[in-house]
Amino acid sequence: MLLLEIGGGVAIYFYRNQIETFVTEKIDDVAIVNYRDNPDFQDIIDGFQKGLKCCGVNGFDDWDLNIYFNCTTVVGRYNPEACGVPFSCCVPDPADTTDVVNTQCGYNVRSPDQRNSVSEKIYEQGCISALKAWLSTNLVVVAVGAGAILLVQIFGFCFATSLTSDIRRQMSRWRRH
Template sequence: MAKKGKPRPDHRPPAHNPHYAHDPPPYSQQQPPLQQQNYAQQMHHGGGGGNRQHARPRPSPPSEVSDCVKYSLFLYNCIFWIVGLFFIAAGIWAFHDRGVFNEFQSLSTNEVSFLTDPVIWLFVLGGVVFMLGTLGCLGALRENICMLKCFSIIMGLILLLEIGGGCAIYFYRAQIQAQFQKSLTDVTITDYRENADFQDLIDALQSGLSCCGVNSYEDWDNNIYFNCSGPANNPEACGVPFSCCIPDQASGVANTQCGYGVRSPEQQNTFHTKIYTTGCADMFTMWINRYLYYIAGIAGVIVLVELFGFCFAHSLINDIKRQKARWAHR
């Protein structure tokens, strides 16, 4: 039998006493080991285990460049580009139909024919519109500030010329009309037969407006082919172009010889029944007054379309600058 003695002292640690500073904190409040912390962080970010989950990429902030403005400007300039290409193609076709090498030789020796040639103005207009469309299309797609600035500068100059020209015509219309009539008399009458395309343009103007000459039918006396002092064997002497003739409604066929000798003394009493006697300058003024509101409306629409292109280009330039500034501050 074991001897009964004094009970052995209990060496177990006492219960946790919150007032005892040297007691360790409860297990729930203890920090996990460093390896456990790393593992928990790895699992939280999807870095370990068979059920690994990839972290979603951080969404990028929206771009400062407006897609609406960008592609609206692109489509806007596509129309310009197509119209300019059409004008250039029409000029090339007209040159080919006329004989391009002979035409270049005549243009180099006749400055007046060069300035009054409609085909040359087709090339000039088509080239300017085509260049504008190319700058706008490439500048919008590539977001190129240099191209967009060139486009906006050219468009701004065109707007200034149109607005300034309209104001000058309105305030100085009497002086401009007098000078315009004198220039038309010197150019259209004298050079009527020098250029086939220019001749067709004058004929279309006289037939469309029902007029003859610039100021009156007597203006055709300044042309060497219709002058009354020309050769006696010339059938066109003392006459006018066939586009000055009043059409015969019964036959409906244009008579290209109807203007021969109508201004001769023998036909002084009957010529007014055969040809138009009013000048094209007066008829053109009457036509403008008749359709003034329509002309003003069309001109206003054209200015607004050009103004929209100018504003779109500036808006896109500012968007690109803001986007570049954001990239620079990253």
């Protein structure tokens, strides 16, 4: 397992551009398109967007891929989310001191008449670029965390090997007696 993890880390480093392209396409196809279909999946996307202060994969216009947030498609007779984004894309209001979440803050923010004030209401940066920026600023923390996990695994392997050796030694003593 240790060798697979090290090999996987090296492969991710050398193939990072291809992996980024693949992940971007899959997140667009799965996460954005199926946002409302699975509440657990929706919570994960909302968590990423709130935590990284981003919206969409490459930007907030990615939400046009979702049938509920699309500007041209109307689901049912009236869809208040059309030309909008999920509430997790919204920039929090500094004047609001309550913990109540305004779930309607992203409604209609991508419509043509609201386009010039979009930066005041929602995050414009895509989550892929936000994640890359977070990783570059926290590279030392990520590397130390990976190193700590690697050390724990190495020590676990050494202790397991030592325990196996002790058990075999004890079993050979029992056989002699």
